[in-house]
Amino acid sequence: MRYIPNTDADREAMLQAIGRSSLEELFSDIPQAVRASFRPLDLPARSELEVVEAAQGLARANRYGDYVSFLGGGVYDHYVPSVVGQVASRSEFYTAYTPYQPEVSQGTLTAMFEFQTMIAELFGMEIANASMYDGATALAEAVLMADRVGRKGKVAVSRALFPHLRRVVSTYAWAVGIELVEVPCGADGRTDLSALSQGVSALVLQTPNAFGVIEDLSGVKERLGEALLVVSANPIACALLEPPGAFGADIVVGEGQPLGLSPSFGGPLLGLFASREAYLRQMPGRLVSRTLDAAGQTGYVLAAQTREQHIRREKATSNICTNAALCALSATVYMASLGAEGLRHLALLNWERAHDLAAKIATFPGYSLAFKAPFFNEVTVRMPGDAERTRLRLKEAGFLVGSSKPLAALGVPNALRFAVTEKRTPEEIDRLVLALGGAR
Amino acid sequence: MRTIFEVERSGSSDAGLVPLPRSAGADGLPPSLARKRALRIPSLSEPELVRHYTWLSTLNFGVDSGFYPLGSCTMKYNPKVNEDLARLPAFAGAHPEADADLVQGTLAFLFEMTRLLREMAGMAEVTLQPAAGAHGELTGMFLVKRYFEEQGETKRTRILLPDSAHGTNPSSAAIAGFSVSQLPSGRDGMVDLAALRGALDETVAAIMLTVPNTLGLFEERILEVTQAVHKAGALSYFDGANLNAYVGRARPGDMGADVFHFNLHKTLSTPHGGGGPGAGPVAVSEPLVEFLPAPRIVKESSGLRLDWNLPRSIGSVHSFYGNVGVALKAYAYLLALGDAGLREVSGNAVLNANYLQERLKRTFRLPYDRLCKHEFVLSGEGIAEGVTTLDIAKRLIDYGVHPPTVYFPLIVHEALMIEPTESESKGTLDRFAGAMETIAAEAKRSPELLHDAPQKAPVRRLDQTRAARQPVLTHPFKERGA
Numbered sequence: 001m002r003y004i005p006n007t008d009a010d011r012e013a014m015l016q017a018i019g020r021s022s023l024e025e026l027f028s029d030i031p032q033a034v035r036a037s038f039r040p041l042d043l044p045a046r047s048e049l050e051v052v053e054a055a056q057g058l059a060r061a062n063r064y065g066d067y068v069s070f071l072g073g074g075v076y077d078h079y080v081p082s083v084v085g086q087v088a089s090r091s092e093f094y095t096a097y098t099p100y101q102p103e104v105s106q107g108t109l110t111a112m113f114e115f116q117t118m119i120a121e122l123f124g125m126e127i128a129n130a131s132m133y134d135g136a137t138a139l140a141e142a143v144l145m146a147d148r149v150g151r152k153g154k155v156a157v158s159r160a161l162f163p164h165l166r167r168v169v170s171t172y173a174w175a176v177g178i179e180l181v182e183v184p185c186g187a188d189g190r191t192d193l194s195a196l197s198q199g200v201s202a203l204v205l206q207t208p209n210a211f212g213v214i215e216d217l218s219g220v221k222e223r224l225g226e227a228l229l230v231v232s233a234n235p236i237a238c239a240l241l242e243p244p245g246a247f248g249a250d251i252v253v254g255e256g257q258p259l260g261l262s263p264s265f266g267g268p269l270l271g272l273f274a275s276r277e278a279y280l281r282q283m284p285g286r287l288v289s290r291t292l293d294a295a296g297q298t299g300y301v302l303a304a305q306t307r308e309q310h311i312r313r314e315k316a317t318s319n320i321c322t323n324a325a326l327c328a329l330s331a332t333v334y335m336a337s338l339g340a341e342g343l344r345h346l347a348l349l350n351w352e353r354a355h356d357l358a359a360k361i362a363t364f365p366g367y368s369l370a371f372k373a374p375f376f377n378e379v380t381v382r383m384p385g386d387a388e389r390t391r392l393r394l395k396e397a398g399f400l401v402g403s404s405k406p407l408a409a410l411g412v413p414n415a416l417r418f419a420v421t422e423k424r425t426p427e428e429i430d431r432l433v434l435a436l437g438g439a440r
Numbered sequence: 441m442r443t444i445f446e447v448e449r450s451g452s453s454d455a456g457l458v459p460l461p462r463s464a465g466a467d468g469l470p471p472s473l474a475r476k477r478a479l480r481i482p483s484l485s486e487p488e489l490v491r492h493y494t495w496l497s498t499l500n501f502g503v504d505s506g507f508y509p510l511g512s513c514t515m516k517y518n519p520k521v522n523e524d525l526a527r528l529p530a531f532a533g534a535h536p537e538a539d540a541d542l543v544q545g546t547l548a549f550l551f552e553m554t555r556l557l558r559e560m561a562g563m564a565e566v567t568l569q570p571a572a573g574a575h576g577e578l579t580g581m582f583l584v585k586r587y588f589e590e591q592g593e594t595k596r597t598r599i600l601l602p603d604s605a606h607g608t609n610p611s612s613a614a615i616a617g618f619s620v621s622q623l624p625s626g627r628d629g630m631v632d633l634a635a636l637r638g639a640l641d642e643t644v645a646a647i648m649l650t651v652p653n654t655l656g657l658f659e660e661r662i663l664e665v666t667q668a669v670h671k672a673g674a675l676s677y678f679d680g681a682n683l684n685a686y687v688g689r690a691r692p693g694d695m696g697a698d699v700f701h702f703n704l705h706k707t708l709s710t711p712h713g714g715g716g717p718g719a720g721p722v723a724v725s726e727p728l729v730e731f732l733p734a735p736r737i738v739k740e741s742s743g744l745r746l747d748w749n750l751p752r753s754i755g756s757v758h759s760f761y762g763n764v765g766v767a768l769k770a771y772a773y774l775l776a777l778g779d780a781g782l783r784e785v786s787g788n789a790v791l792n793a794n795y796l797q798e799r800l801k802r803t804f805r806l807p808y809d810r811l812c813k814h815e816f817v818l819s820g821e822g823i824a825e826g827v828t829t830l831d832i833a834k835r836l837i838d839y840g841v842h843p844p845t846v847y848f849p850l851i852v853h854e855a856l857m858i859e860p861t862e863s864e865s866k867g868t869l870d871r872f873a874g875a876m877e878t879i880a881a882e883a884k885r886s887p888e889l890l891h892d893a894p895q896k897a898p899v900r901r902l903d904q905t906r907a908a909r910q911p912v913l914t915h916p917f918k919e920r921g922a
Contacts, residue, residue, distance in 0.1 A: 001784045004785070006788055014866055026791060028811070029813075031662065031695075033694075035689065038691060043556070043774065043778045044779075045781050046776055046778065051525075051772050052521060052524075056528070057545075058545035059530035061544045062544065062545040063543075064534045065530055071535040071538065075759075077535065079458055090497040092502045092504070094502070094518070095711050096502040101833070103897040103899055104837055104897055104898075105499075105501065106898050106899055110441050127914060128913075133717075133758065134759045136759040164759045167756040168755070171733075175581075175754075176616075176617055216472075218472060238475070239475070242472070255759070262527075262533060262765075263535045264526075264532050264765040265531070265535070265764040266535075266536025266761055267762050267764045268571070287913055288913070291906045293902045294892070295900045297899055299899040299902045301907045302907075309608050310848070315614070316611040319608050319614075321572065323572070323716040324571075326717060327713075327717055329714065332444075333489070333493055336481065336492075337484075337489055339454070342456075342457060343481065345454055345458070348461035349458060352466075374473060422458045422459070
């Protein structure tokens with residue numbers, strides 16, 4: 001086996017040193033009945049070339065790359081600069097584990113500290129952690145944390161969450177026994193807070209929301225009283241839009257995939273988690289802090305570990321251990337490669353292209369933007385007739401758009417949502433508009 | 441340590457990675473919604489950026505850097521080809537909401553991976569959705585909870601755990617809404633059957649076991665344990681963190697497991713990434729299958745598709761289908777090894793551990809002296825006056841080795857938990873043992889070498905207390921103009 005360095009002679013010598021006669025003897029402590037019922041996999045070993053050929057065969061069965069994609073809904077087709085993959089491919093980073101031994105993990109720890117700073121900056125928050133699994137579990141943990149602070153056992157959630165966020169939040173809330181109260185949306189596509197129920201630990205909003213609409217967060221925090229404001233935000237949008245932290249949000253989470261990660265059929269993703277400093281001891285996940293070494297030099301370590309499972313066990317704020325550190329490193333390099341100005345330009349380019357597409361579609365008779373409120377890089381369009389049929393016709397013409405069914409389930413029938421990133425060229429946008437004309 | 445915020449920079453204000461927008465501001469964006477404070481993220485030229493992160497990488501120790509015997513973490517070699525395969529654009533580029541007919545290749549390996557893991561577990565079905573081991577535990581606890589809800593057994597609110605359990609176990613149980621009762625280990629380090637039988641009653645939902653346990657010992661009475669649990673109407677959860685000890689030789693399903701989680705980033709060689717992404721697929725016995733997370737992949741004559749119509753499911757635990765990119769690396773690893781390779785993995789991992797244990801027990805105290813599995817636990821106690829396990833760990837860094845897991849499991853004082861994995865040669869193990877013996881001698885002769893360690897790391901010993909008392913979690917920006 002090419003991944004195992006011991007030779008037969010090594011094994012012989014080692015067995016002799018421990019007074020055993022065979023490898024099998026090392027497993028004599030497994031009950032005989034268990035060993036007897038073992039069934040091997042019907043799986044031959046393969047050479048590296050054969051493994052590559054098998055994987056390439058599977059890759060050829062994926063036809064996704066033949067299409068121009070306007071899919072979004074939380075995962076976006078952004079350009080990933082080469083430098084991101086190159087840095088994340090350095091094996092000193094990717095073959096290390098959680099930096100429990102900080103003296104030999106300063107690379108990971110320093111990058112995590114940079115990541116925490118950049119996410120706090122983007123979201124306009126005081127502190128951020130070193131990552132969660134994905135945007136959905138980050139939001140679910142935010143709901144748990146908010147209820148630990150608020151202790152009402154009840155959390156209000158906007159109806160306009162992406163369905164995948166709502167699904168995961170619902171699962172966690174059921175297990176913990178938190179009641180979720182849905183807050184409806186108004187005619188402008190924004191969450192309608194006029195009938196917000198009292199006695200909740202928190203209100204959960206998403207911006208831009210499931211319709212692509214930017215929520216207006218001004219005054220929301222004030223209306224909430226003691227309840228916490230939890231916002232799930234698109235990090236790229238925050239380079240252009242006033243971030244949730246500026247409106248007094250208490251916890252801001254998000255899906256970090258837009259920050260330099262490939263879609264990878266939905267995983268690995270990157271959970272972003274930022275908070276007000278006052279809630280530090282209630283936060284889930286790893287936190288990296290600056291400190292000093294024995295010689296007085298600056299260095300970085302895991303901090304506030306008394307919140308964590310390996311110390312606090314059943315009283316920990318979260319059970320999370322392994323998170324998404326390498327994805328966070330990629331996001332850090334991505335943000336650093338663009339810089340503040342580059343991130344703003346990128347967000348603006350997304351805005352422009354999405355608005356170009358929206359303006360063109362809206363000229364078709366019977367087509368209209370579903371909502372008047374501002375949107376960022378994703379727009380919901382109402383259309384005459386069966387939207388699902390239109391979607392399938394667009395697919396025949398080589399364009400991918402998300403299914404109409406989730407929108408219909410949110411009360412917006414006959415509509416499709418188009419996501420437009422910087423990767424969608426003006427020509428592709430024009431071709432989509434033409435195809436839509438033909439698909440009507 | 442210099443962060444990106446402190447790099448002296450000469451780069452331009454826009455990196456030129458994507459075309460420039462045509463306007464300076466967003467047309468139609470109300471001023472109240474526009475970002476007011478400029479982002480404080482530095483703009484560096486590409487060479488400056490690459491130098492910074494390359495330098496940071498040199499401050500890190502990974503499996504490719506040297507021996508990494510971090511107990512319970514299975515820091516085995518991560519085959520390079522798997523990295524290349526996961527990056528193939530056909531896999532990495534696919535959007536999770538793509539129609540099934542466009543991602544048949546991805547669905548095919550996910551389906552096949554599910555089958556292989558199901559057979560490796562010897563259990564009824566597998567979900568790939570959990571994104572890490574602890575996430576698998578949480579999913580498993582959700583499944584146990586739902587199972588008893590459906591049975592109408594609402595009094596089953598307790599989870600039993602041996603005192604040697606990983607911290608994630610009690611934490612996962614608590615987050616799923618259970619209370620936790622600790623079982624003291626027997627004198628042989630294993631589950632005390634009498635204590636277990638005494639603890640089992642109609643309020644116990646499940647026992648969470650790690651097999652082999654965190655002392656590296658196989659629960660020899662595992663069948664009696666699971667039989668007692670089942671007889672009491674409870675379920676058995678197996679933490680698969682230590683699967684490397686018996687992969688290819690035994691199956692948790694045959695030991696009586698009802699729920700079992702894999703750590704693909706341990707047993708199946710996907711890289712740990714400095715703390716993720718991992719993957720924690722969960723296998724279940726027949727009565728729990730209908731509660732598995734949605735969606736599940738189904739095979740029909742027209743091909744593979746995702747089935748969301750699972751009315752009794754606990755719901756979803758991940759945005760989409762779990763860490764697909766990680767599963768692909770693990771799948772490639774399984775293809776390369778085949779069944780015979782898996783047997784070699786556990787055979788060599790256990791041989792390496794026993795070989796090291798035999799030699800090191802001459803110098804260090806071995807609290808449980810018996811055949812171990814893939815890891816063993818020494819105590820640093822009594823090595824020399826005033827010398828702690830932490831000192832030994834830090835001194836190992838000076839010998840070019842990543843320290844073992846320390847101060848865990850909690851039932852061994854001054855624990856040093858050593859897991860060599862199958863990736864190490866006899867030569868590496870001999871050198872490591874030599875370093876440990878030298879350190880033990882140094883501890884007696886010149887303990888300051890240990891107290892002042894590490895000397896050869898990028899930084900000296902770091903002050904954790906300071907970070908705990910005065911955490912600085914973000915870069916302290918100087919106000920503009922200051």
